[in-house]
Amino acid sequence: MATGNGSEAAQGLRMVAPPLVYAILMLAIPLLTILTFSFLKDGYQTVIREFTFENYLAVWADPIFRTLMLRSLWVAGLVTLATVVLAFPVAYFLSFVVASRHKAMWIFLITIPFWTSYLIRVFLWKVILGYNGVINSGLKSLGIIEQPLSFLLYNTGSIVVTLAHAYAPFAILPIYVALEKIDRSLLEAGRDLGESRLMTFWRVTLPLAMPGVLAAVLIVFIPTIGDYVTPTLIGGGKIPMVANLIQAQMLDIDNKPLGSAIAVTAMGIVGVLSLIFLFLNRRFLRVRQ
């Protein structure tokens, strides 16, 4: 048995070896490099190989970092809220209303935006919200406004709208899967035991959909914190987020150790927040399948 297991393990290892090598080369090594950089000294345009905590002290002392980090968390929180709240009805409709033979088509339609690049989708929002964009020219030609509205673009709201749209399928699909897994007789049981449709939703459907909602929250929240393109294009550089700060340190100012320390700190904050979030949900929602 032992030899059988051993050869099975060896076989498994051989099978995962190519992606494992790829993951080590493309994920682990760059991450380790960043981590190493963050503890090294900056000698203008070069990196001095000398261990130090200075970068981290600088990060935490920097009011700009604090402002941008808090803004990133705030924007990512808003985006997550907007995305999940808007995604839930879509997922619900997909799971409970759409006939099962049409579901594949609907999922296909939902993923269509992914056929174009993220950059183009973000840029399209600029076209829609811009000074001479679709909304302004539309309202103007209808005679509702005389001067283009300038508050549409280059603010937090427009960033939230753009990111919420970009991440919508990431939120819809996990919630949809959780809803699909709910045994429909549970909903009938809720009704049978005296609850209205609304209360059955509240007491049965929603708690059972929570694993999907949690997955959606994490899938949307984590990448939006570090989003770089949308604050640049839609925020117009007026509302930089933490990724923009890292970019500036790494490339514009060419302080790789400080940039790395910011990146590692941001990663740490996101990691801790996600763990707290998961812990709280496990503690209070008791969702088990």
Next chain:
Amino acid sequence: MNARNPMPVVREGGPARDEHGRPTPIETRRVMIECRNVHKYYGDYHALRGIDLKIREAEFFSLLGPSGCGKTTLLRTIAGFEDIGSGVVLIDGKDMANVPANVRPTNMVFQSYAIFPHLTVAENVAFGLRRDPRSKAEKAAAVEEALAMVGLRGYGARAAHALSGGQRQRVALARALILKPKVLLLDEPLSALDRKMREQMQVELIKLQRQVGITFVLVTHDQEEALVMSDRIAVMFEGEIAQLSFAEELYTRPASRRVADFIGVMNFLPARILGDTETGVRVDVPGFGEFEVPAANVSRADAGDSGPSVGFRPEAVTLLTRDAPAPNRETAGAIEEIVYYGDMTYYDVRLDGSARFDGKGHPIRVSMRNVFGRDLPDLGTRTRVSWSPGSLILFR
């Protein structure tokens, strides 16, 4: 009922009782569920074709039929999960036309049990008590009592997903009965259990039903289960009720050949009708000869059958030991097959002259209770068969 338990789950009342404390006959009790000419369509499919029935107070009633016969649709119609195409459903005299499922005085035990996986056993049982005005402590006591009633005392804190199939079923029962419904609907509740557990639950359900005095409506495709548990049974085929009668009557006097074939084992032999008499019908049956079937034993054959036939249960005839005197009428044949079940044995007997009509032999199946110390007849040996005209049914 314990005096410290102020909230008995058992409904006071139950069926009306006579002066000796016995339940009154079912036919005289109050009607609890009434269906009048109920039709149900799914698109072009005619699922229920004019259902008329009355289910009475504190009755154990079964809807029995093969899959697709409409029995579950009818149950869901009573529960309020399906709209009906036309007709009237009344529960306790009230028209249910615009009454949604959550307001109906019925509760259901689902085939999958539908135990909420995110709640504990106690929370599952208490699910329907949200608007109950009682205090938290009183509700907890009621939950504990309901759990005790189904044999799950002390299970309240367990997670629902950690229960076995039989335990889930008990939770589903407790969850429904705690609400004291007028009618408990059970949708194939035992089909997911293994044989031993199923037989145990059958007996428990009968006892529970007597204890709580609530009308139970059971849907099942298992004729044995229906016979074991029910006061009355409605046999359904293709959206229609083929026969509605007491379990014993259903078994001994099936209304049609199809019902007879569906319930238990039934032997069928072709029959030639010789003529009607004052008291019955004279027939000629190969292997049995000419005799008169009493008028009470005449049922209808179903369309598509080749012709009239007589039917009888395996236990309606008896194999005679070699020198036993013939008690009534007897015929003879050869034992073709023996199927041993431990407590009883089936013998397939080819009666002499059974191929007289159509050239085909018609072996009949005879069941005999096995008695310790008595030798079983051997395969291929000749045997005498005792029978009486009163235990045969004519389908014409």
